[in-house]
Amino acid sequence: MSRWCAGALAAALLFGAWAPARADLFRPSREDQVKLGQRAAEQVRKKEKVLPGDDPHVVLLRRLADRILRQLPEKDRSPWRFSFDVIESKEINAFALPGGPVFFYTGLLRKLSTEDQVAAVLAHEITHATHQHWASAYADNQKRRLGLVAVLALLRANRAAFDVASVADDLLFTLPYSRRHETEADMVGYDLMTAAGFNPQGMVEVFDLLRRATAGGKPPEFLSTHPDDAARIRRIQDRIARDRRSFPAQTPLPWQPEELKPKSAK
Numbered sequence: 001m002s003r004w005c006a007g008a009l010a011a012a013l014l015f016g017a018w019a020p021a022r023a024d025l026f027r028p029s030r031e032d033q034v035k036l037g038q039r040a041a042e043q044v045r046k047k048e049k050v051l052p053g054d055d056p057h058v059v060l061l062r063r064l065a066d067r068i069l070r071q072l073p074e075k076d077r078s079p080w081r082f083s084f085d086v087i088e089s090k091e092i093n094a095f096a097l098p099g100g101p102v103f104f105y106t107g108l109l110r111k112l113s114t115e116d117q118v119a120a121v122l123a124h125e126i127t128h129a130t131h132q133h134w135a136s137a138y139a140d141n142q143k144r145r146l147g148l149v150a151v152l153a154l155l156r157a158n159r160a161a162f163d164v165a166s167v168a169d170d171l172l173f174t175l176p177y178s179r180r181h182e183t184e185a186d187m188v189g190y191d192l193m194t195a196a197g198f199n200p201q202g203m204v205e206v207f208d209l210l211r212r213a214t215a216g217g218k219p220p221e222f223l224s225t226h227p228d229d230a231a232r233i234r235r236i237q238d239r240i241a242r243d244r245r246s247f248p249a250q251t252p253l254p255w256q257p258e259e260l261k262p263k264s265a266k
């Protein structure tokens with residue numbers, strides 16, 4: 001065996017041994033995700049017009065979120081710090097920050113007509129938090145940025161690479177989720193919302209409605225990594241067709257969608 005080959009083999013063996021650890025090297029712990037999410041949520045509350053807790057939209061959102069959270073399996077309950085807020089903005093979107101804070105825009109709520117549709121978006125966003133999708137996206141981003149050589153050097157130095165303070169603010173808001181994560185958020189979200197007694201037809205409707213509402217523009221978070229939204233909707237419809245349970249009729253929202261229009265700025 002040539003020297004080069006031996007070196008390559010040693011590197012390959014070493015890399016193989018390190019591979020399992022490599023997956024977690026840049027992944028923030030659950031506790032760090034909670035810290036980061038709280039920090040980001042604070043920024044959102046400073047920057048955006050967040051509606052007060054007694055606003056009827058916030059009251060409704062939190063009531064539906066409570067129903068869904070009660071269905072979380074034990075393993076997904078802690079250490080997350082969930083919160084549910086509504087931002088007054090025309091933007092048609094909702095998002096989850098690491099560790100639990102969830103924000104809805106009035107622009108999205110205004111487009112929805114049933115509690116089941118709201119629940120579908122909630123269950124999807126809650127799943128992003130409980131399944132630590134941001135942490136995975138962050139770890140992947142760091143590995144891509146640093147490259148393999150630097151990753152291996154860090155491993156050799158056996159140095160903890162993650163530090164809450166070092167995470168750039170923009171990474172808290174702009175990291176895209178992978179298609180695999182979006183699918184997982186849909187499917188786990190389906191289980192959660194149906195366990196909470198919501199009708200999953202609301203999920204089909206919300207994706208269809210949002211696809212039409214945002215045609216040609218920037219898609220909302222839950223559509224952004226799905227070039228083939230029709231396939232996504234079909235997958236949920238198939239799931240409903242295979243589901244042996246019967247579901248209650250959808251519950252209309254207790255207000256006319258028009259009432260959710262943001263107040264005009266004066």
Ligand SMILES: [Zn+2]
Nearest residue numbers: 182185221222
């Ligand atoms: Zn999503």
